[in-house]
Amino acid sequence: MIEIKDLHKSYKMGSNSLHVLKGINFSVEEGELVAIMGSSGSGKSTLLNILGMLDELDEGSYTLDNVPIKDLNETKAAQYRNKFLGFIFQSFNLINYKSALENVALPLYYQRVGRKERQEKALKYLEQVGLKEWATHLPSELSGGQKQRVAIARAMAAEPKVLLADEPTGALDSTTSYEVMDLIQKINDAGNTILVVTHEEDIAQMCKRIVHLKDGVIVEDKKVKQVRASEYV
Amino acid sequence: MFSIDTWKEILKTIQKNKLRTFLTGFTVALGIFIYVTLYGMGNGLNNTFMKFFGDDATNIFRIYPSQTTIPFGGYKAKRQIEFKNEDLDDIAKEFAPLLEYITPQIRRGAFVTYKEKSDNYTTRAIAPGMQFAEKTIMMKGRYINAKDIRDRTKYAVIGRMVEKDLFQGKESLGEYIDIGGSAFKVVGVFQDDGGDNEERYIYLPFTTRQLIEGNNDKIGQVTLAFNEAIGYSGAMKFQRNLNEFIRKKKVISPNDPRGIYIENVADNLKQNQQFASVLKIIISGIAFAVIISGILGISNIMVFVVKERTKEIGIRKAMGATPKIIISTILLESIFITAIFGFIGMVLGIMTLNSIQGKVLEDDYFITNPSINSGTAIFVTILLVICGALAAYVPAKRAARIKPIVALRDE
Numbered sequence: 001m002i003e004i005k006d007l008h009k010s011y012k013m014g015s016n017s018l019h020v021l022k023g024i025n026f027s028v029e030e031g032e033l034v035a036i037m038g039s040s041g042s043g044k045s046t047l048l049n050i051l052g053m054l055d056e057l058d059e060g061s062y063t064l065d066n067v068p069i070k071d072l073n074e075t076k077a078a079q080y081r082n083k084f085l086g087f088i089f090q091s092f093n094l095i096n097y098k099s100a101l102e103n104v105a106l107p108l109y110y111q112r113v114g115r116k117e118r119q120e121k122a123l124k125y126l127e128q129v130g131l132k133e134w135a136t137h138l139p140s141e142l143s144g145g146q147k148q149r150v151a152i153a154r155a156m157a158a159e160p161k162v163l164l165a166d167e168p169t170g171a172l173d174s175t176t177s178y179e180v181m182d183l184i185q186k187i188n189d190a191g192n193t194i195l196v197v198t199h200e201e202d203i204a205q206m207c208k209r210i211v212h213l214k215d216g217v218i219v220e221d222k223k224v225k226q227v228r229a230s231e232y233v
Numbered sequence: 234m235f236s237i238d239t240w241k242e243i244l245k246t247i248q249k250n251k252l253r254t255f256l257t258g259f260t261v262a263l264g265i266f267i268y269v270t271l272y273g274m275g276n277g278l279n280n281t282f283m284k285f286f287g288d289d290a291t292n293i294f295r296i297y298p299s300q301t302t303i304p305f306g307g308y309k310a311k312r313q314i315e316f317k318n319e320d321l322d323d324i325a326k327e328f329a330p331l332l333e334y335i336t337p338q339i340r341r342g343a344f345v346t347y348k349e350k351s352d353n354y355t356t357r358a359i360a361p362g363m364q365f366a367e368k369t370i371m372m373k374g375r376y377i378n379a380k381d382i383r384d385r386t387k388y389a390v391i392g393r394m395v396e397k398d399l400f401q402g403k404e405s406l407g408e409y410i411d412i413g414g415s416a417f418k419v420v421g422v423f424q425d426d427g428g429d430n431e432e433r434y435i436y437l438p439f440t441t442r443q444l445i446e447g448n449n450d451k452i453g454q455v456t457l458a459f460n461e462a463i464g465y466s467g468a469m470k471f472q473r474n475l476n477e478f479i480r481k482k483k484v485i486s487p488n489d490p491r492g493i494y495i496e497n498v499a500d501n502l503k504q505n506q507q508f509a510s511v512l513k514i515i516i517s518g519i520a521f522a523v524i525i526s527g528i529l530g531i532s533n534i535m536v537f538v539v540k541e542r543t544k545e546i547g548i549r550k551a552m553g554a555t556p557k558i559i560i561s562t563i564l565l566e567s568i569f570i571t572a573i574f575g576f577i578g579m580v581l582g583i584m585t586l587n588s589i590q591g592k593v594l595e596d597d598y599f600i601t602n603p604s605i606n607s608g609t610a611i612f613v614t615i616l617l618v619i620c621g622a623l624a625a626y627v628p629a630k631r632a633a634r635i636k637p638i639v640a641l642r643d644e
Contacts, residue, residue: 015580020319049638052551054551054636054637054638055636055638056636074550074555074556074633074634075556077554077556078550078553078554078556079549079553079555080325081550081552081553082552082553083553087552089641093544093547093548093551093641094548095545095548095549097246097249097250098245098249102245106552107552107553108550109238109242110552110553110554110558111553112554115238115241148288154552158552158553
C-alpha cells in the first residue's frame with residue numbers, strides 16, 4: 001500500500017539547514033495498523049506529513065497504492081489527499097461553525113458527492129463512531145473524545161486507502177484515549193490501513209506493528225502482539 | 234464553480250459568521266451610502282445655484298441710476314441721476330443694430346385690494362420687452378403689450394401668488410383690482426421659475442404709472458437685451474460703449490464709480506457657473522476620497538478575514554479542497570456580501586436623498602432637489618464590489634498556496 005525508499009527531508013531555519021529525515025525505507029501492507037514512535041524531534045510528524053502529502057519530500061521516492069507521489073502541484077495533491085487519505089489530528093481540526101454532520105460531510109463535498117448522498121453517508125459514519133444523536137451539534141458543544149470521534153468519522157467518510165492519525169490521543173485523558181483507540185482498532189479490524197503517530201507506549205502497544213524513529217532514522221521496526229483497548233474501557 | 238452546492242456552502246459560511254459578514258457589509262454599505270448622499274447634496278447645491286441665476290435671460294444689461302460722487306461738467310456732486318423717456322429712445326436709436334429690446338422698470342410698492350382681500354405688493358411698471366428679460370411665463374390671458382403703452386391703459390398682469398391670495402381660486406381675468414387707489418383690470422396671470430417671490434409681482438404699463446404720478450416722464454432703471462450673436466466679447470464691448478454713451482449724455486464723470494451702474498447678467502452668470510463648477514469639483518473630490526477609503530476599508534477587512542480563516546483553509550485543503558476551489562469560494566463570498574450590502578447602501582442613500590427633499594433644506598441650506606442619477610450610483614457600487622473582490626483575491630491566492638501543514642499549525 002505504502003512504499004517509501006531512501007526518504008530525506010530537511011528544513012531551512014534561517015541560514016542553518018535542519019536535516020530531519022535521513023534516509024527512511026519503509027513499507028506498509030494493506031490492513032496494517034502501524035504505530036510510528038519516537039521522542040519529539042525524532043521526525044515522526046514530518047514523516048506523517050509527507051505520507052499525507054501535507055509536506056513535500058526532498059529526496060527519495062514515495063508510492064501510494066501503486067501511484068508515484070512526486071512533483072505534485074497543489075491541485076493534484078489536493079485531489080490525491082481527497083482520494084487516498086483520511087486525516088486525524090491531535091487538535092481535531094474541526095471547522096467550528098459547522099455541525100458534526102457537516103464536518104463529516106466536508107470531504108464528500110470536495111469529492112462532488114451529491115447533497116443527499118453526502119448527508120446519508122456522513123450520518124452513517126457518525127453512527128459508526130456512536131454520535132448519531134450529536135449530528136446537529138457544533139464542535140464547541142462536544143467533549144474532547146466526541147470531537148476526536150467526529151474527526152475519525154470525517155477521515156473515514158471519504159473512504160480513503162489509508163488513515164493517518166497524528167497523536168490522535170495527545171489531547172485526551174487516558175480513559176478517553178482508550179475509547180478512541182478502541183474505535184481505531186475496530187476500523188482496522190474492518191480492513192482499513194491505519195498509521196498512528198504517538199509517543200505514548202501504551203497507545204503504541206495497541207497497534208500491530210511499531211516503527212521506532214530516532215534522529216531521523218528508523219532504529220527499530222517490529223511486529224507486536226496487539227493489546228485490545230476494549231480491555232481497559 | 235456556480236453549482237447550487239457552492240452557493241449553499243457560501244451562504245452557510247456567511248450565515249455562521251455574522252460579525253465578519255456585518256463588518257464587511259457595513260463598510261461597503263456605509264461607503265456607498267455616504268457617496269450617494271454626498272453626491273446628491275452636491276447636485277442639490279448646484280441645482281439651487283442654477284435656479285437662483287438661471288431664471289432670467291442672460292443676454293441683458295440692467296442699468297441702475299444713482300447719485301454722483303464727483304462734481305462734473307458744472308454739476309455738483311450728490312446729484313441724483315434719473316432716466317427719462319427720451320433716454321430710452323436715444324439708447325434705442327444709438328445702438329439699434331445690437332439691441333433686441335429695451336424696457337424701463339419703475340418699481341413701486343402698492344396696497345392692492347380685491348373685494349375683501351388686500352395686501353401689499355410690489356408693482357413693476359414696464360414695457361413688453363420685460364417678459365423676455367424675466368422669462369415670465371403666461372398662465373392665462375396676456376402680457377402688457379405695445380398698445381397698452383401707447384394708450385396708457387389701466388391693465389395689470391398679476392403673479393400666480395397674487396391671484397392665489399387675492400382671488401382665493403376664483404377667476405381673476407377681467408376682474409378689477411385696486412392698486413394704490415386706482416382700479417386696474419387684470420388681463421393676465423403669470424408664473425416664474427424664480428420662485429414664489431417672483432410670483433408676487435404685478436406688472437403695469439410704464440406709461441400708465443407715469444400718468445398716475447403726475448404725467449411725468451421719469452423711468453427708474455433700464456433693462457435692455459442685446460443680440461446674442463455678438464458673443465461674450467461683443468457684449469463686453471457693448472457694455473463699455475453703453476457706459477460711455479450714458480455718462481456723456483447724463484454728464485457724469487467717466488471716473489465716477491457711481492452715477493450709473495450697468496449690471497451684465499452674462500458676466501454674472503459666467504462667474505456663478507464657474508463657482509458652481511468649482512463647488513462640484515470639490516464635492517466630487519470628497520466623494521472620490523470616500524470611495525477610496527471605502528476600498529481601503531474593504532481591503533483591510535478582506536485581508537483580516539482571510540488571515541482569520543487560514544486554519545480553516547488548511548483543514549479544507551487537507552480534506553481535498555483544491556486552491557482553485559478555495560480562491561473561488563472566498564471571492565464569491567466577498568462579491569456576494571459587497572454586492573448585497575452595496576445595493577442596500579445605495580438604496581438607503583437614494584431613499585435618504587428623497588426623504589430630505591423639502592422647503593427647509595431649500596431655504597436654510599440652499600439644497601434643491603438633491604439627487605444622483607442611478608447610473609452613477611450603480612457604477613460606484615460595482616466599482617466597490619470589484620475592488621473588494623480584487624482586495625480579497627490577493628490574500629486568498631496566498632492562503633490557497635500555503636502548505637496545509639503550515640495553515641494547520643496556525644493558532
